[in-house]
Amino acid sequence: MNKRFALAALLAASASVATAAASRDYISIVGSSTVYPFATVVAETFGKTSNFKTPKIESTGSGGGLKLFCAGVGVEHPDITNASRRIKKSEVERCSKQGVNDIVEVKIGYDGIAIANSKHAAQFELTRRDLFLALAKQVPGPDGKLIDNPNKTWKEVNPALPNTKIEVLGPPPTSGTRDAFADLVMGAGAKAFSDLKALRKAKGEDQVKPLMAKLGIPERAYNKKGKKVFKAVAHAIREDGAYIEAGENDNLIVQKLEANPNALGVFGFSFLDQNSDKVQGSKIEGVVPEFESIADGSYPVSRLLFFYVKKAHIGKIPGISEYLSEFTSEKAWGDEGYLADKGMIPMPKAERDAFASDVRSLKNLQLK
Numbered sequence: 001m002n003k004r005f006a007l008a009a010l011l012a013a014s015a016s017v018a019t020a021a022a023s024r025d026y027i028s029i030v031g032s033s034t035v036y037p038f039a040t041v042v043a044e045t046f047g048k049t050s051n052f053k054t055p056k057i058e059s060t061g062s063g064g065g066l067k068l069f070c071a072g073v074g075v076e077h078p079d080i081t082n083a084s085r086r087i088k089k090s091e092v093e094r095c096s097k098q099g100v101n102d103i104v105e106v107k108i109g110y111d112g113i114a115i116a117n118s119k120h121a122a123q124f125e126l127t128r129r130d131l132f133l134a135l136a137k138q139v140p141g142p143d144g145k146l147i148d149n150p151n152k153t154w155k156e157v158n159p160a161l162p163n164t165k166i167e168v169l170g171p172p173p174t175s176g177t178r179d180a181f182a183d184l185v186m187g188a189g190a191k192a193f194s195d196l197k198a199l200r201k202a203k204g205e206d207q208v209k210p211l212m213a214k215l216g217i218p219e220r221a222y223n224k225k226g227k228k229v230f231k232a233v234a235h236a237i238r239e240d241g242a243y244i245e246a247g248e249n250d251n252l253i254v255q256k257l258e259a260n261p262n263a264l265g266v267f268g269f270s271f272l273d274q275n276s277d278k279v280q281g282s283k284i285e286g287v288v289p290e291f292e293s294i295a296d297g298s299y300p301v302s303r304l305l306f307f308y309v310k311k312a313h314i315g316k317i318p319g320i321s322e323y324l325s326e327f328t329s330e331k332a333w334g335d336e337g338y339l340a341d342k343g344m345i346p347m348p349k350a351e352r353d354a355f356a357s358d359v360r361s362l363k364n365l366q367l368k
Helices: 004-020 036-049 063-067 088-095 130-133 176-192 194-201 204-213 227-233 250-259 271-275 291-295 321-329 350-363
Strands: 028-031 079-082 105-117 138-140 147-148 168-172 243-246 266-270 279-281 302-310
Touching: 004 302, 028 063, 063 079, 063 088, 063 176, 063 291, 063 302, 105 138, 105 176, 105 250, 105 271, 105 321, 105 350, 130 176, 147 194, 147 250, 168 176, 176 194, 176 291, 176 302, 194 204, 194 279, 204 227, 243 350, 250 266, 250 271, 250 279, 266 271, 271 279, 271 291, 302 321
Parallel strands: 028 079, 168 243, 168 266
Antiparallel strands: 079 302, 105 266, 105 279, 105 302, 138 147
């Protein structure tokens, strides 16, 4: 009798564990460290003003978040992932292979990438060419061929810059900020050199190979699309200590800039805005990163912000539809919304209305 009772108790306990494992009563969100503070304030507002639990948010970086998001459907996988860049075709394909086929894309606003330093130091005035010469793994040498980056100080990059050691704290490869920095800064800076600019536009063996030879790029790196060869050069960041990967914690970069006035840091505008008493943004091509300059497009290093929702989890995990309604409400992402107070640059009203409509209809992601 005791044995039967013990067996029954064990089976009941196992069933209880299985039930707990098969359900979740809160929204799980991962992804971009840049979107993290915006998502956090929405989640906190949602938790206080609704009957649902406050969503749990983890800052994993855009790439890391999409990897977790695409791993499968079910309560052990996140419902939403934040991203400071658009999802890639390869990531959509990875999702599909794991059964994540229906995804809702929500563009939420704009953000600038700040290249900042301590307020106790002089403000930098940089060009994207300067930043490429400071941070690229290889740069054009005196004869035009690519060489390992020899620049140790900012003055070697540009005589108008300080004679201080190049030391830049920035995000790792899993970060959407790093991806955007590679495109908007490193790529743009590389195009300041005529042969690299020509390589980016080159197509086919007759165009690509002569430029590769002129730049000293090994033949094994050949691709019929010159743009791919260009990206391999332009986006490669040096690994000799001039660029220091500081993880996905942008607040940590701010703290390190306070401690080291000679260093620069790379992070989203919202962190600059929230820490304006401690750090200052560098002028890029003469333009300071400010709310207005990002909104009107004059600041050259700005990007879009997104989050992605797993449709299979809507209706299974409580509160997802309501969270989407909160995030896409005018009180949150509008011109006078609480996200603008946190440093996010709102989209134009017509664009907000279009995305809010897509969210209500749960329109599937469409990559062109």
